[in-house]
Amino acid sequence: MRSDLEYRDHLIRSQPVLAARTVPVAAAHGLVLAGDVRSVHPIPLFDNSAMDGYAVHAADVAGASEAAPVTLPVVGDIPAGATAPTTVPRGSAARIMTGGPMPAGADAVVQVELTDAGTDRVQVHGASEPGRFVRRAGGDLAAGDVVARAGTRLTARALASIVSAGHGQVLAHPLPRVAVIATGSELRGPGEACGFGQIPNSNSTLVAACLAPVATTVDLGFVPDEASALRELLDAVSTRDETGAPRFDAVVLSGGVSVGAYDVVKEVLAPEPDMWFGPVAMQPGKPQGSGTYRGVSVFALPGNPVSVYVSTQMLVRPALRALAGAGAELPRFADVPAGADWATPPGRAQYLPARIEHGTAVPATAGGSGSHLVGTLARATGLVRVPAEVEAVRAGDVVQYWQDGDQL
Template identity: 35%
Template sequence: MVGMSDDSTRGWISGGGRDTTQLDLTSGGLVPSPRDNRQVSGPAPVVTHDTVQVDRSVFSSDRVPSPAIATGDRAPDPLADTGSVDVSGVRLRPVEHHLDEILGAVPQPDPIELAVLDAQGLLCAELVTSQRSLPAFDQAGLDGYAVRAADIATATVEQPVDLAVVGETAAGDGEPASITAGLAQKVAVGAMLPAGADVVVPAAWTDQGAARVQVFAALAPGSYVRRVGDDVATGDVAVEVGTPIGPAQISLLAAVGRERVAVRPRPRITVLCAGNELVDVGAVAGPGQQVDVNSYALAAAARDAGAEAYRAGIMPNDRRRMVELLEGQMLRSDVVLVAGTFANGGHDLLQEALDELGGLTFTQVAMHPGPVHAFGKLGPDAVPVICVPGEPVAALVAFEVFVRPAIRLMLGKRQLFRRTVQAVSAQQLLSPLGYRQYLHGQVMRHPDGGYVVEPIGDGDQAMLARMARANCLIVVDEDVTEVSAGGLVTVMPMLLGG
């Protein structure tokens, strides 16, 4: 992420003077696709680095402008515009700035107490100290004979020590037994150690006798004995604040007697989508209409990230009802997530509704796909509302970049971001200068070590079938316009539940 500035407009106006004949403009793609027409007949690019005030002569055919370019905090209506393209007014916001604003504003939900089994996967929100000792009593560490170490000090296989077996203690027997010199008590693993005994001889090191037992080996005092508090002493810390609760922690919590534990709760996220063109999955889409996929996909992604997601579906096409719906959902949500096509004005019913609740700032974020984003806190409770692009591929990319880290922050996780690896690109990649590009890809291990990644599709935002075949996002930095085949790129493997 080098050489990026908040007000950079270089993304789509500066070509850097390089050869454009390898670029593919025929399908909106930034990455050449073999099936596409290679014909390009745009104007020759002009080098104009680091300029903010730009004249029209710098329009360059090797830069694909973002679909929606807003000026300032509200998308202008271009039809009300008098025909001038105020390029210098387009301010691109670095991805990190937008992310930081969101991470800085999401709430830290109060801890809740859950049954230990329901706490699985969450972070402990209390310091759990043990009110008990584990073990609670001296006990046998394995099946064998409880004896006095002094009695068997000379025992060998050749010259076993012979002891009288005076009884047997099973696990769970609550009656205290005791032995004295020359005696042995048969014990099961977990059984109370008889008073007087200080060692348990493993059964296999004896003749396993019933009335008398021959011991074949000497043992140091304490061998195969579990003493009170060996595992956890009363007052010991069992689980610390911030520890992820998994089966081992649940085991320990149960052992110290906890049926419930305070945890960081799953954030409650309501997912809405907005757009005149949207109809629900069950409906038959009429001419010009699109099925709502975002409320499903984003709710699924939010659950996968650890949130409790509510799919509230498509926004009503009426400002009053929109405001009511948003108000209702904000009451029950830690975050409201809205997917929609907001840019370029004219369809700003949602923006009016959001304004009524306090207003969001729509910004151009320096990323591809889907640069138009918004974030703000709305309503009396200042509930964070995150708006992501309505194109389904861009919506899921935006989720990865902004929403998943926010969910993990609310969960209290230390690792907010997916790990990335460096991979060799199997193909040449082209990327718009000034924009961080996220491309879906398939990453695999290279037989000679390391990773190889292949982009899937050509970057078109509408390609759901291709996205579904991806197992990673390829991240091309803002200052990189081209990655040659064989070059290294950053790859973010996207494992479910990871």
């Protein structure tokens, strides 16, 4: 039986990286750069003031003090965004705002707090020195410097740097387009009344929400446990556009992957040469399937909702990040003391829905890590992973806790 980490790493390695495309920076958040980005110009572009105050020759105010102020004529105003060049002769000053371009001749800025804030003439009550409160052109980056390397995830910070460096678009790998399909004749749509033997389809909503930050998802609803219905939908998912590209890069299926008589996903996909189905040493989430169907990556998950949550966050999401060019972007766990005792499954890694109470991790669902406990899943703020070799958890033991990104 594969371990959970072995299977996760296999999924990551199996994903082809999506072809890069040119994307406007406004639409690039969360994407991965496909090439280095270099600064078109120096940052800052020009010498400018770091303070509201007066641009001066430092030598003219070298002896200024409260007791012996220096008075200078004001030859102009320089707001941020001023485009007309200004010159400050010796023995004079120009009023300047933060970000305003330094005038020719001036080599320092006296902050307004050390003056009487005059408009025609200004009294300076403090000395300065060359370069004081001046932001030099290229002091942050020189033209041609690398702003961000290929493989960088485009965060808000990275995008701000790239725009400041003169770029309005980037070459990046797109987010994968993912179809979400639940299977089961017992399913009904959100908000629909359920008769005897029927249950709401929470899995599609769960998968789409988990993947929203890393993929463009389309919820295709659910299909009954009928091979023909599932095959028809999978064929539609794998159709190609006029350029030959598939409509979707991946499909996430929930339900029908075990060994039951009505496990339709396995029935339809197991004969495909590029598909695998089998057990993974994790709880919940033991039955898994993956591979490709007509060029589309397939992730076949168990049907119980907690299994779907764990599988999506711990297995599917890292694989989709690899598809989007991020490489091995793995869930981050932190050491946290356990706040309670709980049992663990023998021989399998346990993923326990948990929450943090008083700095400790405690079970969040009413019955531990049972795969069906969706009603109390809302109480969880993350997952605790307990390795397969750990026989039980006792209060005070150090455990590995993953914080769900939905938590603020």
